[in-house]
Amino acid sequence: MKQLKGRNNLERVRENKDSHALRKQLIGDPADRDRRYKNLLAWDKCIDTVNIASPHILKTDSESYTLAYEWIDGKSVQDMCAESGKHPSKKILVDLAANLARINSLPNVSASDKAEPSSVNNEFLLALKKEEYANLSGGEITLIGILQHDYQLIHAVDHFFQRFHRSKHHIGMCHGDFRLDQVMLGNNGQLYMVDFEEFHYGYTTCDIAGLIGSLFFNALFKVFSSAPDALSETIDYAGYYQSEEMKALDEVAPLLSLCVTTYEKKLGEKIDPDEIAYFVAWFMIERIISRAKFVFKISPADKAILGIARAIILEPADFTDLICSSRKEN
Template sequence: MTAENRYQALPTDLRTVPAVARLLRRLGLGTLGHADVVSHIGRNDNWAGTTSTGAAVFVKRLGGPPEDVRRRLAAVLAYEDLRAQAAGTALSGPRCLGWSEEDHLVVFELLPSSRTGAELADDDAFEPGHAHRTGEILGALHALDPSGAVPLDTARPPLPPLDHFTALPLERYRTASFAELELWRLLQQDEELTRAVRRLRAEESRAPAGPVHGDFRLDQLLLDRQTLHLMDWEELRRGDAARDIGAYTGEWIHRAVRKLPGGAKDDVPARGARELARLRPLIEQFRNGYRSVGRTLDRGLLLRSAAFAGWHLIDRVMAGAAQRPALTPVERAALGIARTVLITPEAVTTTLGLED
């Protein structure tokens, strides 16, 4: 939701989406000029800019199959119900200014001077204080609504897709890139990894359930002046806190792995270890922030979090593979690391900084 950043995309022409203008007028926010908006990379059409009344807005149109769009919009609106419980906690985000269920549109306030957590990390500007605050934010979220008063989605999360470890659905196979097919071939042939993923899903189903973000990445964090926000609530549900903790941890493993390509081949393990050691304080401070709001990190939660960090790494490799004809050497290295983390999470919780 930043006005200017490196993750921009070409916006869909607003003249082809008249529902945006209708909704903004209904909300009393004026109109957006066709040539004065920017868009940000993501799965949804979106427009960011200043309206004719001077309102800074971020408009999102949820896309995809109708049933999935309805589910995700319901999650966004459910978060608005949770916000009342979040008053006085670390949890905050851009205000929702209105929505249209019929047109699958949601309008948020735009924070023009903000930067995402991913941008900060790209510039090595994501500091231990940001990590601590992120822990506080997710800890506050996970503690909300203990009575279950807010109707959140309780369906089993779709990822990891257990059936895909046996065979890909025909349509998924038909539309996959060669790199994706190569990735799934490797996963399906790895019986030990498949057992670990199935074990994780079984443990998750038995874990305590509370509000979870469900799709955490560093680009879901937004730093506006000195305030860190969490946004994008389309996958909000009632589930296992380990998903969010693992996703945060997995983001830093992924960034460490991305540092591997340069240098001599036999230096790769050493460079990877050095990079993980450099990033470890960002996980330690996250853990401290999470605990500071009264959340407990018991052994089971730590092990599931580590395992979910391994899955998050695989998921990031999948996202990259969708754009390529073959897996790169660093993606193969990432799969090896993810495999180790998923199969033996008890061996890496200390290395990753999830515990001392």
């Protein structure tokens, strides 16, 4: 049975009498589909070089943009966290941060002919192409409309990029779309990194920001999607959520710091805390936009998280303090 996931059709198929494979057919805009197909082939050539567990391609069909992968019995780390209500173990986070540093240390093996690293796409803050607008859901239109009228946010983003492009940054190969649901925990206990369709040469901070952003997003979503045990007009809801948010931050802060220190040690470079803060906030905004794709109305929890992401971009000091204060303890 085929399952539509994002820009792909996925299907579990029998490879032989003893094993299965994951068949992935890329769909969507032809040029974008071709780009993603080449990125997947480029990553497959790197797997053994970087010594990272990742399913190999078994077969390809360039005409239908179909690839068959080794089947992994297990579940995504994101699903594991959602089911348990807990963060990943420190061992998993250390392994993931080290794996990202290994990927980011690769030389340029991009399938693209571009010599310059790609950057973050924030053009939608200014304007949408008519094709993009036509494909938006009600939730996306509402959300992007809010963002496009937030002049403080637009100014802060523009200011960051002006400063960003005047500075030096680590550049290398990137996963390009890293989140906890891009990692499988096999039934054998092995971690597998998957979905390298956005594998490219670029600014590597985006990858570690994806790991940190996933943890931070999950912590906040757990807070804002919950409610007091007893509903009453006398409950101080603002105080309740503020208290729960502080508990969640105290719990997640050492894990965020652990990811950063492990990554920096393996990479051999220090990363600008403001840069991490910005890309984590941008990761969160993109997650909210992605979630809005399937709804007509933005949830209160998503609005709350969007507000926190906005606050980080405007004033990153609180978030960098959150990481750096715990950094000293690791």
